[in-house]
Amino acid sequence: xxxxxIDMISVIEAKKLIEENCEPSRIILTPLxxxxxxxxxxxxxxxxxxxxxxxxxxxxxxxxxxGWNGKNELFxxxxxxxxxxxxxxxxxxxxxxxxxxxxxxxxxxxxxMQEKVVINGQxxxxxxxxxxxxANVRLSGSQTKKGxxxxxxxxxxxxxxxxxxxxxxxxxxxxxxxxxxxIIVTGNExxxxxxxxxxxxxxxxxxxxxxAALSQLGIIPDSVVMVGDEEDETIDKIMSxxxxxxxxxxxxxxxxxxxxxxxxxxxxxxxxxxxxxxxxPGKPLFFxxxxxxxxxxxxxxxxxxxxxxxxYIVPVISRFTRKKYYKSLQLTLAQSYGKxxxxxxxxxxxxxxxYVTILPGQESYLMNSFAVADCVVELEEEKEHFNAGESVVAxxxxx
Amino acid sequence: xxxxxIDMISVIEAKKLIEENCEPSRIILTPLxxxxxxxxxxxxxxxxxxxxxxxxxxxxxxxxxxGWNGKNELFxxxxxxxxxxxxxxxxxxxxxxxxxxxxxxxxxxxxxMQEKVVINGQxxxxxxxxxxxxANVRLSGSQTKKGxxxxxxxxxxxxxxxxxxxxxxxxxxxxxxxxxxxIIVTGNExxxxxxxxxxxxxxxxxxxxxxAALSQLGIIPDSVVMVGDEEDETIDKIMSxxxxxxxxxxxxxxxxxxxxxxxxxxxxxxxxxxxxxxxxPGKPLFFxxxxxxxxxxxxxxxxxxxxxxxxYIVPVISRFTRKKYYKSLQLTLAQSYGKxxxxxxxxxxxxxxxYVTILPGQESYLMNSFAVADCVVELEEEKEHFNAGESVVAxxxxx
Numbered sequence: 001x002x003x004x005x006i007d008m009i010s011v012i013e014a015k016k017l018i019e020e021n022c023e024p025s026r027i028i029l030t031p032l033x034x035x036x037x038x039x040x041x042x043x044x045x046x047x048x049x050x051x052x053x054x055x056x057x058x059x060x061x062x063x064x065x066x067g068w069n070g071k072n073e074l075f076x077x078x079x080x081x082x083x084x085x086x087x088x089x090x091x092x093x094x095x096x097x098x099x100x101x102x103x104x105x106x107x108x109x110x111x112x113m114q115e116k117v118v119i120n121g122q123x124x125x126x127x128x129x130x131x132x133x134x135a136n137v138r139l140s141g142s143q144t145k146k147g148x149x150x151x152x153x154x155x156x157x158x159x160x161x162x163x164x165x166x167x168x169x170x171x172x173x174x175x176x177x178x179x180x181x182x183i184i185v186t187g188n189e190x191x192x193x194x195x196x197x198x199x200x201x202x203x204x205x206x207x208x209x210x211x212a213a214l215s216q217l218g219i220i221p222d223s224v225v226m227v228g229d230e231e232d233e234t235i236d237k238i239m240s241x242x243x244x245x246x247x248x249x250x251x252x253x254x255x256x257x258x259x260x261x262x263x264x265x266x267x268x269x270x271x272x273x274x275x276x277x278x279x280x281p282g283k284p285l286f287f288x289x290x291x292x293x294x295x296x297x298x299x300x301x302x303x304x305x306x307x308x309x310x311x312y313i314v315p316v317i318s319r320f321t322r323k324k325y326y327k328s329l330q331l332t333l334a335q336s337y338g339k340x341x342x343x344x345x346x347x348x349x350x351x352x353x354x355y356v357t358i359l360p361g362q363e364s365y366l367m368n369s370f371a372v373a374d375c376v377v378e379l380e381e382e383k384e385h386f387n388a389g390e391s392v393v394a395x396x397x398x399x
Numbered sequence: 400x401x402x403x404x405i406d407m408i409s410v411i412e413a414k415k416l417i418e419e420n421c422e423p424s425r426i427i428l429t430p431l432x433x434x435x436x437x438x439x440x441x442x443x444x445x446x447x448x449x450x451x452x453x454x455x456x457x458x459x460x461x462x463x464x465x466g467w468n469g470k471n472e473l474f475x476x477x478x479x480x481x482x483x484x485x486x487x488x489x490x491x492x493x494x495x496x497x498x499x500x501x502x503x504x505x506x507x508x509x510x511x512m513q514e515k516v517v518i519n520g521q522x523x524x525x526x527x528x529x530x531x532x533x534a535n536v537r538l539s540g541s542q543t544k545k546g547x548x549x550x551x552x553x554x555x556x557x558x559x560x561x562x563x564x565x566x567x568x569x570x571x572x573x574x575x576x577x578x579x580x581x582i583i584v585t586g587n588e589x590x591x592x593x594x595x596x597x598x599x600x601x602x603x604x605x606x607x608x609x610x611a612a613l614s615q616l617g618i619i620p621d622s623v624v625m626v627g628d629e630e631d632e633t634i635d636k637i638m639s640x641x642x643x644x645x646x647x648x649x650x651x652x653x654x655x656x657x658x659x660x661x662x663x664x665x666x667x668x669x670x671x672x673x674x675x676x677x678x679x680p681g682k683p684l685f686f687x688x689x690x691x692x693x694x695x696x697x698x699x700x701x702x703x704x705x706x707x708x709x710x711y712i713v714p715v716i717s718r719f720t721r722k723k724y725y726k727s728l729q730l731t732l733a734q735s736y737g738k739x740x741x742x743x744x745x746x747x748x749x750x751x752x753x754y755v756t757i758l759p760g761q762e763s764y765l766m767n768s769f770a771v772a773d774c775v776v777e778l779e780e781e782k783e784h785f786n787a788g789e790s791v792v793a794x795x796x797x798x
Contacts, residue, residue: 032592036611037798052596057764059655081657082628083587085599099655101588101699103599114655143765155771158797159615160747163608163701164766167601171593188482189500193431194570197451200484200502202566209562212435216558229481256458256498256513258480300500302562348559365456366542367566370559371550398557399436399798 008276010381011311011344014287017273018312022319023245023292028177036162037218038175039322044151046168049141053085054104058136061117061124062108065133067092073123080105095124104137111136144168156323179245179320181214183207183224184237186251186261187300190226205367206250206298206305213309216399217317217325234264242268242293246316248309251300253284261297262286270295278381280343281364282308301364307346310376310397329375331356331394337379337386344381348373349394356394374398407675409780410710410743413686416672417711421718422644422691427576435561436617437574438721443550445567448540452484453503457535460516460523461507464532466491472522479504494523503536510535543567555722578644578719580613582606582623583636585650585660586699589625604766605649605697605704612708615798616716616724633663641667641692645715647708650699652683660696661685669694677780678743680763681707700763706745709775709796728774730755730793736778736785743780747772748793755793773797 009017027041056062063074074095080086082101090096090107098104098111113136116128144150150168151161157175165173190204191197207224214221222244227237229252241247252261253275262275270288275297277285281304286297294316298308314325334357339345348369349356356377359369375394379386386392408416426440455461462473473494479485481500489495489506497503497510512535515527543549549567550560556574564572589603590596606623613620621643626636628651640646651660652674661674669687674696676684680703685696693715697707713724733756738744747768748755757776758768774793778785785791 032607033610033614036614048596050601051764052601053599055601059653080599081587083589083599099657100653101586101601138764143767150767151770156797158770158772159608159612160702160705160766160769160772160796162611163604163705164770166592166604166607167701167766169590169592169594169596169602171591187500188480190482191568192570193565193568195568197447197568200452200479200482202449202451202454202500203568205562205565208431208565209558211432212561213558215432215435254458254499258498302566303559306559306562365450365537367559367563368542368549371557371563372554373557373559397559398555 005278005342008278008283009274010278014274014277014285015312015315018287018294018316019319021273021287021289021294022316023294025320025322026177027174029172030175031172032162032165032170035157035173035175036159038157038178040151040153040155040157040173041176042174043149043153044165044168044170044173046144046146046148046150047170048168049146050143050168051138051140054140055138056098056100056102056104056111056136057138058111058113059099060111060113060136061095061126062090062098062104062111062137063095064090064092064107065110067094068126073120073125076122076124109137110134154322176322177320178217178219179317181219181221181246181248182241182244183210183221184241184247184249185224185226186229186234186249188228188258205302206300209302209306210248210250210309213306217314219317229258229260231260231264234260235267238264238268238270242270242290242295244293245320246313247293247295248313249295249297250305251298253286253297253299265295265297278343280345282311282346283343285312287312299364302367303348303362303370304364306370307376310395311346325399327396329394329396330391333358333377333386333388333390333392336388338384339379341382341384345379347377347379349375349377351375351394351396356392404677404741407677407682408673409677413673413676413684414711414714417686417693417715418718420672420686420688420693421715422693424719424721425576426573428571429574430571431561431564431569434556434572434574435558437556437577439550439552439554439556439572440575441573442548442552443564443567443569443572445543445545445547445549446569447567448545449542449567450537450539453539454537455497455499455501455503455510455535456537457510457512458498459510459512459535460494460525461489461497461503461510461536462494463489463491463506464509466493467525472519472524475521475523508536509533553721575721576719577616577618578716580618580620580645580647581640581643582609582620583640583646583648584623584625585628585633585648586625587627587657604701605699608701608705609647609649609708612705616713618716628657628659630659630663633659634666637663637667637669641669641689641694643692644719645712646692646694647712648694648696649704650697652685652696652698664694664696677741678745680745681710682742684711686711698763701766702747702761702769703763705769706775709794710745724798726795728793728795729790732757732776732785732787732789732791735787737783738778740781740783744778746776746778748774748776750774750793750795755791
């Protein structure tokens, strides 16, 4: 092992330390439509029978099967539309005109399709040899009985699940809460896109990359602020942004004279869990905690920011939401690849069926390859040579 | 072929007719963060060199390599922080203290890391045998030259692409526009979830299922309205909602006395393209067009609504956005399955590696299985028997 990396921990240790410092998931009552895509935290029991009444499955005529000898005409007493109902009890030998979704009245138990009926004024005669008792009637509670379990805790709330839950009249559901996230972007040189830059300035892209990546997980940060490379201002901003589950900072975590993030975090009472990881990109990664707030200090280079987000922050979000966002695949390496030992490399990759190609331009300040990558390939710390055809881990990042 | 289905068209014909009636995609200038997940409609060319200036990649000292003989001490004239700059031209034998991201001043071409320097008052001596000319300097334009193509039209805008685009200062991008969608839910019997129901009423779930499914594609309908089974009211609502790309109606498309949707659409000037498809669920599906507005009349049963959404409306949305939302897989059927000939069956399925199981409860009014399904299995129109181990098409619906 290279002595150069002696004050750093390995990727595995870093991930274990983060895992150990995660807080338990919270449960939050959420309006049904917003809950789509979340994990259900408590099982749902039906508050009603569904259908809530014996319901006609057809446009036709409802009658008492036992009051019909297979030949006799039935006297039509009234009409029941969907959404209305009749308080009358139907007599044997009588029928009601009924429509799909309408409640079958007391005294009736079967519905004949309108296509199988001949109408003679107020009377109908039925021409349906196959008709059986109970035909075309969806019995009350036949889909779900009141009190029965409809969805079990732990399932993903799909659009169809939303439809099912709405159908039993429930407007809010308990799901595992998304974490509250704040972002602080540091750097004197940063200017927002859409504005002109002066000598020495560059465009601020890290908050954009992070917000876009969070939006794909259905998360909007509570606040995103910028701060210059000035310690007092950094301390102020950190103090004002610490009230969240995950505070993400970018830049200022190296050891330069103007890297105030780690010292400012210390002065704000954030306890360091680790600083510097044996990885490329993202060596200067800082992780700490204050109360229940997890604090990630990411380096300033954009590729390091995105890599650390996918590798370290997404798993923490998953701990909150209980949701797995990205697949990890074992794929065949399309080319041979060499690296120095000592650091885990996270490389921008592009998959093609069962193959993965490592893209050119892996430096932490370059985003051209990352922009078109669909996965991050992890190459282990000590290994130097990877042969074409070897199996590697590709973590998909496309949603 | 059963005579019963003689007035219906096949699924393939229906999809072809929809395809033929689709309008061309539109291009829309969109704020960068909102564009994440969309398809880029026009290639992006860099308006600037990146880095925009020769940039130090390290905290250290910048100097002229040719003005250093490998031994001589260098006189440190000033300090340049990231975000600031110097107008002075550095003389040979001089150096500036410089930090990561700061502009290398005129006259300097190389940066030595601070760890490889001994400081003697105003002077430094360099102890770095490996140092070469140009070391630790990211040359202006080395990532992207002004005017060079950064991303090609047709690529998916990933979070990393957002970071890349922000980094060249662009705040808005041209993407293929999502369609504007309106929804009209019909039915006298419908009550919103969260409210009590009376005799004969049921909960309205279709707008919830549709809105949830649309939200997974990043689309919020412009308007969602309810209307009773009354023709004049239905006509009014349709007229007020026709200004969109896709108008979706649910319910009222069968041939009952209170099914006013098709007649109301006709009176509103919507030209019928087809009505009724040889499929289960969703037989009464209506498709028409007025001007450039595509109109889908879906049946009222919730499983039919969701099936028709995934089968017919998602492909239209894809035509607008140029994005493929769901994968179609060839999977092995886990059980044998029988059906009558004449209708294509769309069945709720659950995949497990390379197998797919057809779930119980396939009726169009039941949502319990759909809620936990991850795919729709398509079984072809005329075929009756499907054996365990046979290969079938499973269309994934989980995002």
